[in-house]
Amino acid sequence: MSALLTKQPRAAFAELSMTNARELLRDGKTMFFILFFPLFFLGLFWFLAHTIDAESPQPVVAVTASSGSEAVVNELEEAGFTVSELPDGRTTDEATAIVSVEGSSATVLLDAEEEPQWRGLVDAVAGTGIAKADIATAYSDGRAVFDPLRSSLASIVMVSFLTLAMLGTSVPVVALRGKGTLRLLGTTPLRRATFIAAQTPSRFLLGIAQLALVVTVTAALGYLSPGAVPRLILTALLGLIMLFALGYLIGSRAGNAEATTTVVSLLIPVALMLSGSVIPLEVFPPQVAEVIGWLPTTVLADALAVDLVGDSSAANLPIAWMVMAGVAIAAALLATALFRWDQGERR
Template sequence: MGMTNDAGKRIATAGSPRPSPFRQLVAADTKDLSRTLQAGFATLFLFGFFLLVIWALSLMLAGSGSPRVVVDGSDAGLAGRIDSALSERGIDLVDDPSAANILVQEAEGKVTMVVSADETPAWQGVWQAVRGAGVEIMDITVVDSEGVWKADILQANLAPALGLGLMAIAFVGTAVPLVSMRERGTLRLLGTTPLRNDTLVLSLIPARLCFALVEFGVVLVIAATRHYVEPGMLWRLSISMLLSLVMLFPLAFLLGSRARNAANMQQLAVTLTMLLVGLGGGILPSEIIPGPLQVLFNVIPTTWMIQALGADLAGIEPDLPLSALWVLMAVCGAVAFVLAARLFSWDREPVRRGTIGTKR
């Protein structure tokens, strides 16, 4: 998925000064991706597969009974809007609480949904109706009749799914091609030109940014249609998405700055992606992780990303303020980029000690 040797030769021998080296590299990389669409879309596989798995799980665990709802609240206006939203969705409304399997209780603008633990009705449609009535995500609590908190599996895992997809684009779709270029000798050829290593690695971003935007768009469509995200939170979610890329691409460049075996890097990148998603809360719920381990996992940069995305996609309060997570991601990206530029090697052969910081 990286540039071919022919592309490297064209750039190294181009005599026309009109296109900048960066534009030439971007054009060559984009052309290679367009010629190998299978390799390009392979970066979307992990995202799509994980999304399908959690979608299937959400359907399996959604409950099978038809909801019968009774609405009780002190705010007659809000209760009326909830009744109307439920009726529009074709959900049965009952007057007798004993005949209901879902009780919607409103108090001071906050709503608690109590779902029958015996009948296990499908409650997600009721939740979406409450959201459609104007109740914010953070003001809705769902528990069963035994007091056990209930979660929408799809909503809770949208942030890990997006995080996994972005990491796959960065680690699998960027670090691996970079190592492949070094393994084939393309980087060695480019290293004979005045080309800067930071120009080279930055040229790999534009084409891959398109894949990232596709994943972001898919998640936004799901979140919007299911009322997971507040319209006023879109700007925060966009900033979290942007800073995720600002952090991940430099980490990918650092990962591939010296490696020389593309096959080994492929295995490492896939394993690392799945491991980091799991440690960030995408596979193991934080409630079952021991406290000391949770503290350790929270200092992993990709955990900051998943928590920042989950703050708006799932309404989960992060361990740190969102602004602090943004600062940490930006600083991590800047440090990783400086280190990647410092340690970058053009040659496929091991670099002799004492040559770090020189063009090689």
């Protein structure tokens, strides 16, 4: 008994972090949306990708003769493709897909008029040991092949993080204010910054789990290079910090949990549509597209795409990191300065 009486209570940050984690896990609706969104969008874009490709005609393949062409021909024949080896420098009118192998990389050129199936073709070429990230696929008229799943993976991570930061962070803080819980905490020596920071540990772990899920899928698809993982983790951590700071900023002043839920629920699909994976930014006027390109959510999606799916043209990583860090610092400072314990509190 004496040992219990003399035992010091845990620090406020640790106590609040543990309490917050328990409350978050008990909130079935919030946890459902946090875990449901990445799985839903992965399934949706996987379905779109395979449905679109399945409606195209089977390709007739020609493999340009090279040191690795024999292995590619054998792999394609085993996969059930009609394939022939094409002498270097020769052309053919019969083939609707031409595969060229250059060392550890390959190019798949598809007939622009026929637009044959390409997914199984790329899988078969990758079966020879060439990484999918090193297989360039395009149409003969210069257009790049659009892969809905690959182009959306970075946006899925961004939307998962955004859902966690908004529905899983802003709304619970606003709900505590509406219930009067924050008013009681405001009568204690607890500091605003400590309360805000204590919401983070459990949510960071959930964010890492969301990232791990998409990274696993990306690696299984062959788009992720192992050497890119450390840089990808840095980008993801900066993105999480930025979105959490924005979530805290919204939660620092709002007083109605239902209204906040409605607003952030609308914000999430809008952010997805403006990330470039659903609606190409090229459809917007140049000035509008430039503004959209600097939105924090779009910057994060573009930065993730660089290492997640090997899209080196998506973003300049150092600039993207600076933008995310700047937004995170500004939002965190504002959230701490504007935070109020009670709906009627005036500063």
